[in-house]
Amino acid sequence: MDVTVISKAARILDAFTVQRPKISLGELSSITGLTPSTALRRADDLLRAGLLTRDTTGRYAIGSALQRIAMCAPTGVNLIEVAQPVMQELFLRTRYDVGLVVREGMAGLVVARMFGSAGLPMMYTVGSSIPLHATGSGLALLANSSGSDQQEILDGPLPALTPYTCTDPDALRTLLARVRERGYVQSDRGADPSAAAIGAPILDSGGHAIAGLSVVFRHGDGPLQALTETTRAASRAISRALGAPERRADLPVADCRF
Incomplete structure (x- = not known):
């Protein structure tokens, strides 16, 4: 050829x-x-x-x-190898869907996924592109990205995937600031009207957000505070294994669904 x-x-x-x-x-x-x-x-x-x-x-x-080819990109191999054991433990503790997403252009790319017992549709499998503004892992990644990276998404189209998707740039900017401060997001039906998610960022050795970790479960199901604490702890464990600097103490988990 x-x-x-x-x-x-x-x-x-x-x-x-x-x-x-x-x-x-x-x-x-x-x-x-x-x-x-x-x-x-x-x-x-x-x-x-x-x-x-x-x-x-x-x-x-x-x-x-x-x-499958995308999964072989050198930038993702070490992240996946480090994250897999923690994701497996998170999956075994929660029995809900667990996913890992990195940014690819204006979207997120699912690089690892485990499907649990909630019976949710398999919307995003490994290799799928996902909207950053409507998913737990995407919001966690975006909230901890640079201001210019955030603005690039805020200036672009923000399609409504469900009636609950946040599509207003100003409201989304406020939400991202809150997510960055707390270290997690509780996303309720933003991408799927039957699903909710907890998302938390993965940081590299320079303290930069390189991925978003999420636990996805059926809307109205699951102990929200316990899931949030568990997901946030898992994201911190992966970040530490990647050499990320210690962050300030976590703020207490609050119910801040949107």
Whole structure:
């Protein structure tokens, strides 16, 4: 495969975003600037390789092969290796879904996930893109990011995934400040009308937020304070293992769902 073909395939893959996870052939042609026939050939190449999938309506989406490749990125290997034992312990203690998310552009990327007994839909599997403003792990990561990184998200589209998603930039900015101060977020039905989540940040040796850890459970279920304390403790354990500096003492857990 020559460089020109690879470049055209890359343009097709780059067309997919968290706000645009499924794309028709016509849309691919328009977004990439490729002719419909060229877009079809390159999309079919990617489809055969498992890098794209196509549903019954003919719309394309990112395929499982590409999701597996993303997991091999060097920046994520050490994080996952360090986080897995703590996530396993968190899963065994709570029996709820446990997830780990890193930032990828304007969205979050799920790099590890364990599914519990709450019977929730499997919305976000490993390799999935997630909206940062509507999920527990995404909000925890975003709240502890730099001001410029936050502003980039606040200036962009903030789609409502449910009637409870926070889509007002000013309200979201206030929420992020509160999450950063407390070291956790209690997200209630922001991404799924049947689910709630506790999210907490993962910090690296420089004290920078590199991931968000979450426990996801059915709305109205679970001991909120105990889950919050357990999730926050797990995030601190992973951060310490990555060499993060000690932070100030935790504020007491309060019911601050939004």
